[in-house]
Amino acid sequence: MHSFTEENYLKAIFHLLLKTQSATTNEIAxxxxxxxxxxxxxxxKLAEKKLINYARYQGVTLTDSGERIAVGIVRKHRLWExxxxxxxxxxxxxxxxxxxxxxxxxxxELINRLDEFMGRPQFDPHGDPIPDCNGRMNNQHLQSALHLKKDQTGKIAAVADHSPAFLQYLEKTQLTIGQTITVTELTDYDMALVLNNSQNEFNISREVAKNLLILV
Amino acid sequence: MHSFTEENYLKAIFHLLLKTQSATTNEIAxxxxxxxxxxxxxxxKLAEKKLINYARYQGVTLTDSGERIAVGIVRKHRLWExxxxxxxxxxxxxxxxxxxxxxxxxxxELINRLDEFMGRPQFDPHGDPIPDCNGRMNNQHLQSALHLKKDQTGKIAAVADHSPAFLQYLEKTQLTIGQTITVTELTDYDMALVLNNSQNEFNISREVAKNLLILV
DNA sequence: TATTTTTTTTAGACTTGTCTAAATTAATTA
DNA sequence: TAATTAATTTAGACAAGTCTAAAAAAAATA
Structure with missing residues (x-):
């Protein structure tokens, strides 16, 4: 249907558009x-095929069919993960x-069977929502742990940084998805956070907090 | 490591070499x-990379590393099936x-985990042997049902034709892998075969018999 | 063995996706 | 608003893999 490469461009544009109004050439590069x-x-080429809306120097957005393809790729990626x-x-x-x-x-058909085989999971291992076969997904409103106030409680629902280094750090410190945490202290000096779950206390940097996405 | 295309050529050469001494250009095409x-x-290109032995006009064989790659592809194919x-x-x-x-x-690593997940199966759904992670596989000596003699008994172990049409025919007539059958009659007129398992009688053409591989 | 046929290879071109370098447009700053 | 800087596009080239048509080699046949 569409080439490997075209799919990757559409996926990249889709992810960029979640953050900004329109994706620019440099961002896509x-x-x-x-x-x-x-x-x-x-x-x-993608504009020719009516998968994106593109005018020179103006950045791009996805057309409906472009977005459908992109969401399909995201669905596959997250289900396979x-x-x-x-x-x-x-x-x-x-x-x-x-x-x-x-x-x-x-x-x-393969991806739909895989979906069923796993019991139609709603989220991937990093907490990102998995689109269903119609492209609909459970978009929870999450906020960065950085913006939590003292004594606020929430559940770790996803991560904004997918790098192995960050994921391994969380794994090691046991700050994993599903944990309910409370902010017990905001350090005056460097604004680092002290979190608590029922068992442990975690001292995390602002950089780490930024990448922890919380369901309040 | 190697391109999609290179892998397909090596796989094709591997399959051709199972039938003949050396694979020719036209056969590969x-x-x-x-x-x-x-x-x-x-x-x-493949000769350049030392994956095949190639001399102009002479057909090709696989080198050890070429064969290793080909068997790896076959392993993946059969495990995924x-x-x-x-x-x-x-x-x-x-x-x-x-x-x-x-x-x-x-x-x-993925294919090895998949292998374990399924309990290290020895054969794929068509009865073809699945190479293990060292490339070794259970090469049973099978013979075409065409060469069975009257009253000879054997087990349907694999199929030589993987076309949907043939597979659907077998599915419908219940001539499936694992069945033990006996040749009860060889029709004089067209040399078609009459088979029997414990429950049913099957009247199969020579064309069908040719593609049923039997473990005697 | 000479000729014909088949197979294989070479030559040159095309497509997809990439690049660098140069040109153009847009954005920023003075 | 003019000049500078940054972003984007164009132009031309390259690599991988494919093709057709023609040439060369091998095999088959007379």
């Missing part, structure tokens, strides 16, 4: 690991690269 | 769905195309 000149070429962690017992910091390949397996 | 001229180009049938409940005539894509997912 950074996200796809290519150069701006290559991006311009591809944008023309869930499979790798839940069924094959990989750790959550090990699955990204594999899912980057698996998300391009074309069969939608 | 037919197997890969390309033209002879394209094959020649690729053979040069097993997964699709055993876990996701696809029918045996539905899985080939999906496995053609899945066999190129690069991670060997």
């Amino acid at each position: 950074a996200a796809t690991g290519t150069k701006a000149a290559s991006v311009t070429d591809m944008l023309k 869930h499979f790798l962690v839940d069924k094959l017992k990989f750790k959550w910091d090990e699955v990204h690269e594999m899912a980057e390949e698996l998300e391009h397996i074309s069969s939608t | 037919a197997a890969t769905g390309t033209k002879a001229a394209s094959v020649t180009d690729m053979l040069k 097993h997964f699709l049938v055993d876990k996701l409940k696809f029918k045996w005539d539905e899985v080939h195309e999906m496995a053609e894509e899945l066999e190129h997912i690069s991670s060997t």
